[in-house]
Amino acid sequence: MLAATAHVRRLDRAGWPRYEEQIAAIEQSSFAGLSCEDEAQMLSIVDNPRSVSFVALIGGEVAGYCLGGPLETFSHLPGVTDDPYYGTAEVLYAANLAVDDRFRGHGLARRLKRTQLVAARSLAYLWIAGRNRRVVAEPMWRLNESLGAHALGVVHDAYADGPEPRECIYYHIDIEMACLEMASEQRVASTRAPDRLRAAAARPGTHVSPLRVALSKARAAFGGA
Ligand SMILES: CC(C)(COP(=O)(O)OP(=O)(O)OC[C@H]1O[C@@H](n2cnc3c(N)ncnc32)[C@H](O)[C@@H]1OP(=O)(O)O)[C@@H](O)C(=O)NCCC(=O)NCCS
Numbered sequence: 001m002l003a004a005t006a007h008v009r010r011l012d013r014a015g016w017p018r019y020e021e022q023i024a025a026i027e028q029s030s031f032a033g034l035s036c037e038d039e040a041q042m043l044s045i046v047d048n049p050r051s052v053s054f055v056a057l058i059g060g061e062v063a064g065y066c067l068g069g070p071l072e073t074f075s076h077l078p079g080v081t082d083d084p085y086y087g088t089a090e091v092l093y094a095a096n097l098a099v100d101d102r103f104r105g106h107g108l109a110r111r112l113k114r115t116q117l118v119a120a121r122s123l124a125y126l127w128i129a130g131r132n133r134r135v136v137a138e139p140m141w142r143l144n145e146s147l148g149a150h151a152l153g154v155v156h157d158a159y160a161d162g163p164e165p166r167e168c169i170y171y172h173i174d175i176e177m178a179c180l181e182m183a184s185e186q187r188v189a190s191t192r193a194p195d196r197l198r199a200a201a202a203r204p205g206t207h208v209s210p211l212r213v214a215l216s217k218a219r220a221a222f223g224g225a
Contacts, residue, residue: 003107006063008115011046011053019055022062030098034136035161037067037096045069045095052092052119056099056108064099066112068092068120071129079155079170083129092120092175094130097140109143114182117147121175128175131158131168141169148181149173 045067053067071091074080085091132141149171158168
């Protein structure tokens with residue numbers, strides 16, 4: 001699967017110049033005619049010491065990215081200062097996530113978001129917050145919902161650009177709950193692995209080594225990936 005083969009790496013100030021041009025091109029083509037971040041705004045997100053930003057590379061090329069930082073650094077965005085946890089330093093604001101349209105539909109956005117969730121937890125964030133524009137960001141909202149997002153409200157006139165609708169859902173994801181859910185999905189997947197191997201071994205002409213089956217069982221027992 002494409003998402004599994006992508007190389008996902010942390011994005012910081014040092015790495016920014018290398019990827020800046022490709023990220024800006026994806027941002028502009030993804031949000032053509034809508035408000036989007038320019039390079040300077042994106043760099044200021046990446047440059048924050050509590051930024052949680054990643055880039056996904058395929059064959060060395062940027063296929064997608066996600067940028068996020070402390071909620072308090074996004075106070076200029078409508079809806080942010082109404083967040084019940086604004087000012088606590090416990091919320092990561094998920095600012096940008098986009099995948100180059102050549103690579104969409106292969107699980108890359110999900111991989112980026114999951115990576116961001118795990119990294120956010122390690123920086124002691126408790127919540128991810130974000131805004132998903134009605135219609136335009138419907139796919140993103142579906143993805144967020146599947147990770148446990150719940151809408152806190154609707155922000156009207158959330159964007160300064162022209163096209164309607166200009167309202168968005170303001171959401172939260174409970175990071176601990178999402179990480180627990182992901183860990184449990186991984187356990188289920190690895191529990192099924194021995195069955196898959198046994199089924200493969202039962203097919204004529206297939207040899208599956210007993211060591212692989214034993215390793216797979218051990219992983220399942222210990223909850224590994
Ligand atoms: C939204 C976006 C990031 C999804 O990237 P992607 O790599 O294609 O997404 P994935 O393949 O990882 O899909 C993850 C989930 O997103 C949702 N999704 C993705 N594409 C979708 C679509 N066209 N319609 C509805 N839901 C969709 C689904 O819930 C999907 O889960 P599933 O595959 O289990 O059904 C991509 O379409 C994009 O870059 N869009 C433009 C930028 C944008 O809107 N960013 C969000 C701004 S808030």
